[in-house]
Amino acid sequence: MSDSRSGGLGSPASRNQPGTLRIGTLAGVDVFVRTSWLLIAVLIAYLMAPAVERVEPGLGALKYVAGVAFAILLTLSLLLHEISHALMARRFGIPAHSITLHFIGGVTAIEGEPQTPKQEAAISGIGPVTSLAIGLTALLVLEVTPDGLLSLVVGGLAWANIVVGVLNLVPGLPLDGGHVLRSVLWKATGNPHRATTIAGWAGRGVAVLALASPLLLDAFGLRATVVDFLVAAVLGWFLWSSASAAIVSGKLRARLPALRARTLARRALSVPPELPLAEALRRAQQEQAGALVTVDGAGRPVGLVNESAVAATPAERRPWVPTSVVARSLTTGPGLVLAADLEGESLLRQMRSTPSSEYLLVEPDGTLYGVLVTSDVDAAFSRSA
Template identity: 60%
Template sequence: MSDPADPPGPRTPGEPPERPPATPRPPGTIRIGSIAGSDVLVSSSWFLVAGLVAVLIAPAIEQVQPGLGAWKYVAGLAFAVVLYLSVLLHEASHAIVARRLGFPVTSITLHFLGGMTAIEGEARRPREEFLIAVVGPLTSIGVGVVAGGLWFVAPDGLIRFTVGGLAGANLLVGVLNLVPGIPLDGGRVLKSAVWAVSGDVHRGTVVAGWGGRVTAGLVLLWPLLQEAVFGTPPTLIDFVLSFVIALFLWTGSSQAITSAKVRARLPQLVARDLARRTLTVPDDLPLAEAVRRAQEARAGGIVTVTAGGQPIGIVNEAALLAVPEERRPWLAVSVVARTLDPGLRLPATLSGEELVLAISRNPATEYLLLEGDGSIYGVLATADVDAAFRAGQR
């Protein structure tokens, strides 16, 4: 599975992306190397699952190779390592295709449910979404087919047992990952198909998210159905595993649906439409006079400028309201103005996700909006952006 993050800058497909800046390693993970320029991490939960696999598979190993004693658990652990190496191939294929399409990949993490590839950015076209998603299951199926072919020529014993187990596990992983529901790769394949047909990426995500929820429900019911299908009564482990996997699927699909609905509303946020009328004043002007002029001009924002008209500060509304009226004649407006750092100067043309990202990079209560020629357009208040977004939710 792959996990998209914040969009990177535009790149030409096929151009090798720059390695993303180093980010703190997630807690509870160990770096074991790198693939395609991306860190390979192993979560602490993997060791628990590897031990569980070793214990569960030990009886089968004992049947294949009697007399191993405690070494059967070592052989089981070795099988778990080989199995997760094939999972690593699955995730590496996601990473390689994503990088070929111009998306930085920060890490590949192996965890108790398999693996995850952290890709920075969302696909720009349905084709990119499809290629990045489908290559993982196809890799697993390919590994399964190759291992299945080797099974016929492998010597009897542990080697043949391992090759057979690798074939069956990879074929199962490949097929199950094609189930059309997010967060499975098949969900992203479905998303790309709906996106291509409807032209709406958010609709594609919602449809695939509901596919994930349906899949979660079926997984939760599986222990109750397996006896009718296979004639094997469910055990406590079957119920626990089905619950954990269903919870994982339901959580991932629900997060995707929520994110899609939020992103669908973002285009309604246009900086130019949300700007407040702005008054420019010298920074040494008495605060009371600045407020009087702003009220007279019906301005919702005050910007301090140099003698040459260059903006240097933006008045903080909360700081202004905190100053008692009787003190305002004796204080310069610069006292309640914040210096206009580069991050507080935004193009008036920003909208949607670009606007939200620009605000999140430099959190503040007010921003100065500038035209392309550098002239002042207005003041953007974060409170107004929040209010507009909440209004769009109704």
């Protein structure tokens, strides 16, 4: 099963995560495989062994090799599922950082969020459509495939992809169908965060059904095996935890509109870099400014005074310390200069791309507006809870 895509605030750039191996790029997107994939490869090899032995007797231990080869082919088909998400996101101008394949499917990491319900539905829906297309194509190929091991592999790929496509259309996060449901709710309510929360609760319902699926086999006259209970437990746990994360995310994102750089900014006082720190602090107090910015001879901002560095400077030394000593240079940190009109997710994304305790806010024409302090943003976010 593919567990769709991820994205949002501060999606990381492509890089190796613990327990992953980079295997290359596809359409310009880095592809990683988690070591947990080996678990599913071994499981598939074990489950496929009797069928391989039946169509190709006498293979011995090679029947397990055939099972691993099938697992690799199935993983490649899941990779096509995930790359379809990435390409659709790119079509809407949303970069895709990476694809990570693991024991239960894959995740496509994209930068930011779709801007409209239509984009959400398209990016999410293309994955199951791709899997169904692969499955139906394999069924057609199966019609002309000779009996034997090759027929077993093609048929297995056909039905596996059809199952992946159908299951991913189930309306509950984190499945693709859950994102499609979110797009519908977003369109109906006009509130993407409320839509995320509702789709997350739907995902919890799907998780409960997954946990109970072995017990439901009795209704069809089938007897659940230990493997069925194990798979149901793993799948149910994964769906429940991911759906719960989506609910939390929806509630947190609902607070974001309250975060506006312009309203959270502190008034800044511009001072020469060589001005003694004690004098700079005296002037700031006199002018009731909440932040200090060092400027060059032409009045251009060159540094942001760091509150922690000021607090760490003993009072008796401040008359002898230039203000520039406790300022972070803006020339070495271009990400420290933000637009004063930033708000919500865009604001947090910019802050997370260049972590800092202070940021310089500028107007569209480049003039200084003020200073944004990270602790003020954190406090505002907490108050909006």
